Amino acid sequence: MRKQASALAVATLVAIGAIGVSACGSDDKSSSGGGSTSGGEAKKGGSIRIGSVLPDSYDPVLLQTIQGNQALQLVYTGLVTYKHVEGAAGAELIPGLAEALPTISADRKTYTFKLRPNLKYSVGSAVKASDFEHTIKRLLFLGGPFSSFSTVIKGAVEYQKAEKADADISGITADDATGEIKVELTAPDGKFLFAIALVSAAPTPAAKSPFKRSNSMPGLGPYTIDIKNPTREFVLTKTPGFDIPGIANGNIDTITVVKETVTKMTQDVIDNKLDYMTEDPTGGLLPEVKAKYSNRFRMDPNPPNTYWFFMNETLKPFDKLEARQAVNYAIDSRALQRIFGGRLQPSCNFLPPAYARIGYKKIDPCPYGDPAGPPNLAKARELVEKSGYKGMSVTVWGNTKDPRPAIVDYLRDTLNEIGFKAKTKLLDQQVYFGTIGTKKTNAQIGFTDWYQDFPHPADFIEPNLSAKAVESTPTFNFQFKSNPKIDAGLKKLGGEADPATVADEWAELDRAIIEDANGAVYGNELASSFFSERMDFENCSGVHPVYRSDWSLFCLK
């Protein structure tokens, strides 16, 4: 998912290797009391204030941003969920409301879950197996941002087409008496379980979950939410008696989340008026924060992401390999690093380094030179000459969110240096991706990025580079063409339940993307965590590969 629409999400080193680990078996001692910390014992209790741009939606099936996911994952728990521990292990799937990870049929098309007994929502009503089907129906009916991940369920497409809330999804069978939930897929899909672990698939009581946007649905999680003002403030309070093995029940008693501008929240964290901020310190303040407050500031590659320049392969000049290669040779990640305020890790892989266990293998040497070294402008000019498109007008597309205008201007300057005649076109970020993803816009080249929805290589490759993605309008495949090697690879590897078992093949696919110059990758952005002096930064920074930061792991000194 795009950053601004950002995501759930995140990194994974270990991801699927842990699928076989049972919830009870994976419990560490601290998790039942407050989640795993970096080392020392987490202090319990207290209240904190967090500055945020606030969730895009308080309805779990409709939220899309990481700010929404960070907060609501504490309120709504799925049948399976991600482990509440810091570091790479946080990408492991563990049982949530289900008593164990599902049993998967031999043909990998049927998943069987069983609810834990005697679960109750925050309002006191019992959790039913049929609530899961109701949630998937809401997700599909309301067209939530993550609904596409559920269309692999048998009957889901038909349900969507019927446009009737009470229609049936034939692939889901739920037995309220036994708590058994059986989900049949139309085809094996290795991504399915990861998608089910998202907040958008967390069961909510059918009786209180209407088929329209709602801010007041009860859930079952370590915290309950009280929305004071949807655009100003909400409060998370620990759920009394919450005790699901393996799921942290939170250290902090009350978390108040308030809306502020990034500049103000940065200053407020510096002044200890806020205890944490969901955003990265604003560009101008970042160097000061890094230098003066290093004892409460850190940077991590969470959520896993990739930044690259797309090149429309159906339009001149990027219909020719030489032109695309020229751009790759000309990009200087050292310059872009400065634009990112030092928060860019140069790379030429399409898959992020956090995917080391499931498909990332550093491409070394990179076909276009060391990504952390100087560019080869002479070679780039030669290739532009060879392409026959020297002097051609090129429009570089980008959006207005800082620092993207600067990134786009850098590319314009670079394209001019290698022989094109480039100009820029900036759009508001709210309409940017939809506009360039429409074929008739004819966007030639420009800024794009991808932030993980869930820890699986296909989450990066399929929406951005596949033939299937080109079919949708708007599409995220801004190349408007697919590489046959990629489509074949996705077909072969996509159904594997555990991408780690075919990690080398994912890595080969990654290499093919780069060698065929289906984009010009320049690196991965580091996200920051900045805390007040009150917070126990050493032991409870809560850096999590899926949620970016897991607030249930936060604690005071």
Add this chain to the structure above:
Amino acid sequence: MAIEPAAELATAVPEAIVAEGGGTRVAGLAPWRIALRRLRRNRTALAFGALFVVIAGMCLAAPIYAEQVAHTDQFKNHLLEQITIDGVKRDVVSPSGVAIGPTYTGRFLLGADGNGRDIAVRLLYGGRTSLMIGLSAAPLTMLLAIVVGMLAGFHRGWVDAIISRALEIIWSFPVVLLGVALGTALALGGLKIGPLQIDGESELIPILIIAVIYVPYLARPVRGQVLALREKEFVEAARAQGAGSLRIMFSEILPNLSSTIVVFFPLIVANAILLEAALSFLGAGVRPPNPSWGTMISEGVDRIVTGPHLTIVPGIMLVLAVLALNVFGDGVRDAFDPRAKVRVKHR
């Protein structure tokens, strides 16, 4: 053609001149000469007029400064370059993204922005853009306003009704809101009217938007004046001699609007520059990477804590240019519309 100084000067000019204490005889001087004489006596207005000329001159000299002194252009990124200051090599943009501050030397006199572009060079080029848009939009506004104002005032009836309602529709929108709406809508697809095709990135877009938005602000007073002028004896005389509507409008009425036009022009230019800056600040005016004072202020906002000069310097230039035009415009108004001055004195 008949210029109508008599009615105005017979009452206003002697009073005004006397009020200025000279008791000077002015009989026999043309109204323009009287106005210029008044303007010459207004030292404050002349000083600010000169300030505007200096600012405009500096901006016009931008290419010379960029090439001969700063050795760059308005667009060139210097992200990885180093410059030597007092024998010490310094990054134009540090690895952590901090741009160099003012060096007070030829290169990066006022520092660099996040892309390592020379602020001083962009400031001068930005001034060219802002002034060019202001000075282009204002005459277009005047032209449109005079035409529609004269048509409405002269023909009255249904012509007046249609034009007045159209002007009221434009007037009913807040200026910036309408500008942002039009600027955003036209930025993507540009403007296509028959054979006329303007690219969305073109500076003609903000010129047209600003010109159209300010039409009611001038057209309405013009219409009011024309309504009065069309009843004057010299118009009746021209009509009696067989002059047609067009001839009366352009030969009899238009010359009598000249003082209004002259008074409004600097004020419209100042407002146009200000609106351009506001639209560019909001992303609906000049499109990056083209510099204008508005876009430069916008680009500097994110770094206002660590690099306040990025915002303050273009802000100061904008204030000076608009202030200079406004004070000069006030002086012109005082010179050409003495009654306004009398009214002020009677308060």
